[in-house]
Amino acid sequence: MNVRSSAFKHEDFIPVKYTCDGSNVSPDLQWDEVPNAKTYAIIVEDPDAPGGTFIHWVIYNVKTNKLPENIKKTEKTDYGIQGVNDFGEVGYGGPCPPRTHPPHRYFFNVYALDIEFPVKSGVTADDLKSMMEGHIIDKGVIMGKYKRR
Template sequence: MRIESPAFRNEDTIPVKYTCDGDDVSPALRWFDPPPNVKGFVLIMEDPDAPMGTFTHWILYNIPPSLSELPENIPKRPEVQGIGMQGVNDFGRIGYGGPCPPKTHPPHRYYFRLYALDSMLNLKPGAGLSEVKRAMNGHVIAEAYVMGRYGRRR
């Protein structure tokens, strides 16, 4: 399985549009070659370079197995019809929160990790990362990521 974004190449700079310095909308993503027995997907976006440890920017779960892409600008609601459920990020909000590293830092890395699961998660909308990871435990059958970088002008 692999994942990519039409907005940026793997390991390249994430355009300002998708950050706190721009429109702060989620980028489009698409994936290929999921396992044939996938029952649902989870997408987690994290910054491992954050000053206080890994920072979670986006949690999207119970993505239907029929999907192979996400459009740009997923609404920041707990449940998005036909797309899935969203959790609470480390900004304390539902949905996508774009890159926003401190201006004093070099560019950070942002990983968009897609997990293929053998079941949907028995969670309500608005779950936190620990709940989602606990529910995923033992159900991940494949995973892939695309990584983008972003740094703010000093």
């Protein structure tokens, strides 16, 4: 499954607008439609964070193969249900690596699923990964980098 964004190309730098140094809004995403997928889920991960992989976004029960820019930071949205990121907030939290670090990589993982999940509050990436076990029919990723000035 190909994943793309008009905001940045795979392995390019993520524009400041989508980070803690800018407007901190989610970028638009599109991906190939997967036959038999009931829903899609997205987990955005930074494996270069000092304390281990840091989660920037959890959203599930997405019923289209695209998301517009700037999804509201509420649990229930028009596009899916958002979980809790590692900032302890609901919705998207943009790249915000320590200023002294080299560029971090941000993986926007999109999962095609054969199920729609019951709505639960406070879902973390680990919760969602457990829920998705045995239900992933395809997966794609776009990776962007970011370094603070």
